[in-house]
Amino acid sequence: MREVLVGLGSCGLAAGGLKVYQKFAELLGSGSDAVLKKTGCIGMCYAEVLVEVRDEKNGSTVYGNVSPDKVARIVESHVRNGQAVTEWIVDTNGSTSKQQRIVLRNCGVIDPDSLDEYLARDGYQGLEKALTRMTPEQVISTIADSGLRGRGGAGFPTGTKWRLAAGSKDSHKYVICNADEGDPGAFMDRSLLESDPHSILEGMAIAAYAIGADHGYIYVRAEYPEAVKRLKHAIAQATARGFLGSNILGWGFNLQINLKEGAGAFVCGEETALIASIEGKRGMPRVRPPFPVESGLWGHPTCINNVETLANIAWIILHGADAFKERGTEGSKGTKVFALAGKIKRGGLVEVPMGMALKEVIYDIGGGTLNGSPFKAVQMGGPSGGCIPASLGDTPVDYEQITATGAIMGSGGMVVMDETTCMVDVARFFLSFTQNESCGKCTFCRIGTKRMLEILERICSGKGKQEDIALLSELGEQIKSSSLCGLGQSAPNPVLTTLRYFLDEYTAHIVDKKCPAKACLPLVEFFIVAERCSGCGLCLASCAAGAISGEKKKPHRIDMSKCVKCAKCITVCNVGAIEKR
Amino acid sequence: MIQENQSSRVAPAAFERMLWRHRGESGMLIPLLQAAQDSYGYVPASAIEQISGVTGIPTAEIYGVITFYKQFRLKPLGRHIIRLCKGTACHVVGAEMIGQVIADELKVAPDETTEDGLFTYMVVACLGCCSLAPAMMVDDQTYGRLTPQTIRKVIRQYRRDAEKTKGVAAAKA
Known part of the structure; x- marks a missing residue:
């Protein structure tokens, strides 16, 4: 049986996957050459649109960068005549051989809209096993024994959280799936929700059974329309087939799951803020204790787990805690999904066993940096995390060891940076994000981040003072210790880690008034490479400061005494003749 | 004249139906505002009054929620x-x-x-x-x-x- 699968996650759609799918549908027609299927994220986002062809002769073949005009040849040569089009095949060996897929087990394999395909891959068997052969206490013990820790970032042991929720005496309890993935540079949860929504529902159902909840919410970002659509569809399907709703699988267990769309507030990823948001209020965190497992949504015990955490649950129940524990380090078990992005050759979604060295992830799986130069740093944990320098590339993927570097494991964003990335600018970027997203409740988070941002902006524009560095560290420590929730407690991390590992770049900005990465515009000079300049006059016409001169068809020049460094000329030059120094 | 965003328009009637169907239900303020925005392209003052009138939530509180979340807009959008x-x-x-x-x-x-x-x-x-x-x-x-x-x-x-x-x-x- 021949099959053609087109990857239609958000990345695939953005790259034009739907047109490719339609072209296949048109060419394959209703003839029985092959079955055409949609699937979710195949993981190798760098080569979207991805198409997988499965047949007896070649097994599985993945084509990358497929555009509609390539479809005819794939159909004619491969689908009809069994001849793979070798030059368009993506080499999956390098990137996949070191990966181990538990969470992503179905991503890019099944059609996310098909419950039957999920069932064919052991779908809802974990739930059935839990309901028919395990007591809630046994389920909790299995999860606790597996060593699974919260994948949302903080790494709290999942089994412990469930046990606390189960122990709360209340006839009404809630499970919540936290799908408010807000870290810029992270897209693991989105891909999971889009590619394998039923595994999340199954994980929630098992959690609900374990703690005794009968009602669940999925709090998902409204910015993920495709995920929302597929989740709604999956909930309807599962309810119709008796995997959700009342008297699930005939065992007298009830669970109703509702979808709540977030409204665009990063702080709502924090548990108590998320609860306030579901209740229809401003999403501001509150003091803990009481913790949500004691008093959460509408005052009832509430167990909140992250998307990736929930995607592990059914697998652990089905295969046992020991199979899960085999992977990983002393304190961090199982696997971790990362969204590899930034200046990396093979960006995408990867899942590696805990304990793998960071540089292994970057070089062996990600293929190194875009231009082949060594990587300078890797940013982990988004705005709450930090930049780990290349010199610490041997650090393994492990909660404690990554925390020791000053960064955090975080939800899984991994942004690779090379020598053209300015670390001061990166710190400023993250701080502008957290400053903007601070809910304003705690003074240090509200005003402290603002002051830190002002200092960083000053440094980036060449007006930094020597004492700024001490001031930044002092403010950073104070914000960390005086904020209620994770946002404020971690907001200074990007600044503190860059101060720790890249102090020389701060010094270069402050003392030498230079940006070594040439990213901070006020600190660079623009010049025109005469050999490349065609004298077209576009830059001259675009320069509002009148700093560019030159005759038509002859190389132009920039007068730096007049230049205001707006970089407009760079954006209009069609031959790339304008450079920075 | 500024036109409203046409992409995912729901007839204003849908927002009003939703408003009446869910009145008295707790936690519906954000979904209601989202429905209003889907219908009008932004959250007009009339919708705030309507929501307040039906649910009894003070307009000041509704306004507080609107301004807290980035998704909500008080002005019409471009096409x-x-x-x-x-x-x-x-x-x-x-x-x-x-x-x-x-x-x-x-x-x-x-x-x-x-x-x-x-x-x-x-x-x-x-x-x-x-x-x-x-x-x-x-x-x-x-x-x-x-x-x-x-x-x-x-x-x-x-x-x-x-x-x-x-x-x-x-x-x-």
Whole structure:
């Protein structure tokens, strides 16, 4: 049986996957050459649109960068005549051989809209096993024994959280799936929700059974329309087939799951803020204790787990805690999904066993940096995390060891940076994000981040003072210790880690008034490479400061005494003749 | 005149039906505001009054919720919404400059609508398609691996399409 699968996650759609799918549908027609299927994220986002062809002769073949005009040849040569089009095949060996897929087990394999395909891959068997052969206490013990820790970032042991929720005496309890993935540079949860929504529902159902909840919410970002659509569809399907709703699988267990769309507030990823948001209020965190497992949504015990955490649950129940524990380090078990992005050759979604060295992830799986130069740093944990320098590339993927570097494991964003990335600018970027997203409740988070941002902006524009560095560290420590929730407690991390590992770049900005990465515009000079300049006059016409001169068809020049460094000329030059120094 | 965003319009009646169906239910304020925004393209003052009247939530509290969340808007949007991603991955590959090109081309700052009501330009934290960085969305269509040249091309194409539909409408009239 021949099959053609087109990857239609958000990345695939953005790259034009739907047109490719339609072209296949048109060419394959209703003839029985092959079955055409949609699937979710195949993981190798760098080569979207991805198409997988499965047949007896070649097994599985993945084509990358497929555009509609390539479809005819794939159909004619491969689908009809069994001849793979070798030059368009993506080499999956390098990137996949070191990966181990538990969470992503179905991503890019099944059609996310098909419950039957999920069932064919052991779908809802974990739930059935839990309901028919395990007591809630046994389920909790299995999860606790597996060593699974919260994948949302903080790494709290999942089994412990469930046990606390189960122990709360209340006839009404809630499970919540936290799908408010807000870290810029992270897209693991989105891909999971889009590619394998039923595994999340199954994980929630098992959690609900374990703690005794009968009602669940999925709090998902409204910015993920495709995920929302597929989740709604999956909930309807599962309810119709008796995997959700009342008297699930005939065992007298009830669970109703509702979808709540977030409204665009990063702080709502924090548990108590998320609860306030579901209740229809401003999403501001509150003091803990009481913790949500004691008093959460509408005052009832509430167990909140992250998307990736929930995607592990059914697998652990089905295969046992020991199979899960085999992977990983002393304190961090199982696997971790990362969204590899930034200046990396093979960006995408990867899942590696805990304990793998960071540089292994970057070089062996990600293929190194875009231009082949060594990587300078890797940013982990988004705005709450930090930049780990290349010199610490041997650090393994492990909660404690990554925390020791000053960064955090975080939800899984991994942004690779090379020598053209300015670390001061990166710190400023993250701080502008957290400053903007601070809910304003705690003074240090509200005003402290603002002051830190002002200092960083000053440094980036060449007006930094020597004492700024001490001031930044002092403010950073104070914000960390005086904020209620994770946002404020971690907001200074990007600044503190860059101060720790890249102090020389701060010094270069402050003392030498230079940006070594040439990213901070006020600190660079623009010049025109005469050999490349065609004298077209576009830059001259675009320069509002009148700093560019030159005759038509002859190389132009920039007068730096007049230049205001707006970089407009760079954006209009069609031959790339304008450079920075 | 400013036109409202047409992409995912629901008839105002749908918002009103929802309002009556869910009155008295707790936690419905945000979904109601989302429905109002889907219907009108923004949250008009009349919708705030309506929600308050039916649910009994004070208008001040509703206003507080609207201004807390970035999704809600108190002003009408342009016909097309341009969302430029300024996530980490986009930032390190030059989203800053891309943003400047958009602002220059449209002659508006972020969160503003062009004079002809054709575009509203917004900057968002992350679109989640980091491997296509730098990226932007125009309505529901995503554009990746942007350069100053491709941006100008895309925006001008939308302008030409708008001119064409205007021409057709005029011819019909």
